[in-house]
Amino acid sequence: MNVLKYIEALRNNLSALKKVLIVYLIVLVIYDIVIHIGAHGHFFVDNIPGFWTLFGGIGCFILIKVAKGIAHAFLSKDEDFYG
């Protein structure tokens, strides 16, 4: 099947794919800095170039840590907890 061939091709070139994605991330941040030149937004967060980069990265990190932390602390029970 054709679809499968493309997926396998991507999987066989993971290191190249990684490099492309890193370049993409850098371009994205530069793009955000460019569109902020001379722009004035509603909130202070609208005026910080790259704010959503930090928000995405840090938010994701905190979400994983807090969710897994609380789960392990007291939310997770055995699957037959309710009998």
Added chain:
Amino acid sequence: MDRWIHPAVFFFIGSLLLPLIKNEKAKKFILLLIPVLGIIDVALMQEGIYGSFSFLNIKLIFGRVDKLSLVFAWVFVIMAFLGALYALHVKEDGHHIAGNFYIGSSLGAIFGGDYITVFIFWEIMAFSSVFLVWFRKEQRSIEAGYRYLLVHVFGGLLFLAGMMLYYYKTGSMAFERILPANAGIAEYLILAGFSLNAAVLPLHAWLPDAYPEATVEGAVFMCAFTTKTAVYVLARGFPGFEVLAILGTAMTVYGVFYAVIENDMRRVLAYHIISQVGYMVAGVGIGTELSVNGACAHAFAHILYKALLFMGAGAVLYMTGTAKLTRLGGLYKYMPLTMIFYIVGAISISGFPLFSGFVSKSMIVAAAHEEGRLILMLLMNLAGIGTFLSVGLKVTYFAFFSKDEAPIKTTEPPKNMLWSMGLTSALCFIIGIYPDSLYVLLPYHVEYRPYTLSHLSEMLQILSFTGLIFFLLVKKLSPEEKLNLDMDYFYRKGGRAFMFVDDMAIAPVDTWWGNIYNTVALKLLFLKAKFAYAFDRIVIDGIVDGTALSVRMAGFLVRKLQTGRVQAYIGFAVFILVVVIWFALRMG
């Protein structure tokens, strides 16, 4: 068209024809014809008030057709078709009948112009949808179905109580917009009843409890109708209620939080319904024209991509027998098309540019931004991170990749499932690239452009850097075979406590009372019967024939009331309810 046909009619009558048809092909034709007729009906509809009757001095309106009800009707009939196509291989007529009654009653609630009409369809929805859980025919599903039903009966009672108080207060049953300044106990009871169906915190636990236990095909229907009908009634009656803005935003984060730690694919998706409906509830709560438009647009887009995700997860469950991420992996080799369709759903829900979530969710976030609600806006964006993290990355990675060799080998699902997923994917994409196709249906005329430079930059940064962190921390996210406690703890364990009290206190009293009843009352009854029988035979001898019969009937009735069968109790409760309503209406 100046004549109006209620679209629910097609679903009710059509589904009842099914058991009469023996030919498989004809049956499939009917199954697809029903929603097609529904789509044609909605397409031909003109705005106006139709089907209004006077009943006990109350005006019942079955057909309030305006822009708000039409946008929901459109997506309901489209979804009905996609769902019917997905469920085409199901053999049981009962499953199709339950599904069609569920859709028909959702349409009935959407077009209802007064509280009584809405309430009647509201209850049919709960009682028909529960069969989509029970048809799974596993012990867990049967139990979850009962909990689902009991919680919805409770919600219906809140609604009913509010409706009665509202009638005493205003003398009207008309279902119109309520201003927050005028809201008292009556309005808040109605709001609570509606909120329960929208899975607003803390009345949400029924959803992730029941949906993952439903049948593969039933879950596709369920994820679309109950919560979105509730969003409709909230948008109709309660825009601008601050409590909804706050609870809705809380829902967005709460849902993704659980989705990050859940193991079952369909439970992850169920928690994402809470999260996504949270955006809509918040949109209603913010209450501007843009935000209510956003709530409707998001409901429309959400029904399609969430159904698509449930179809994908359902296909995996159907083919492998499990939806647990810990037992899956490497499926990309066996189900590549299913994977692609699932990913289309996942990037739609995450709000990637060119897909439907991008053009609908952003309206609500933009409305929060416009109204100066910075915290709401940031929390919604945080929930956006969690959405991509859990539905987009975690489930895709652990179900379709993660292992080089799949623990369970399988193939693509049946053709009708693939077609249904393909069509739904196409719709998600069309809405994404041509948002005006959706915007033209919205209730208010508001100029909104999703594809701006800053919005593109904002979403791409959030999503891309979420992706980066995911791949750095992927080991930390490994799913675990665990059960995560939620609010249902209180009624599931509460039920145990009730049983304990019952065993310790009520049961002995009951036994004691039962003994008295057996020794005294029954003896008296028998004595009376004997006496009556003797009297009957000796004195009247056939002239008054009914006495013995009536005594036996009384005994039978007493036995009936003591069977302890849930359906008997529910039936009895409904009967009492009807009597109470009747009296209440006569008094008014």
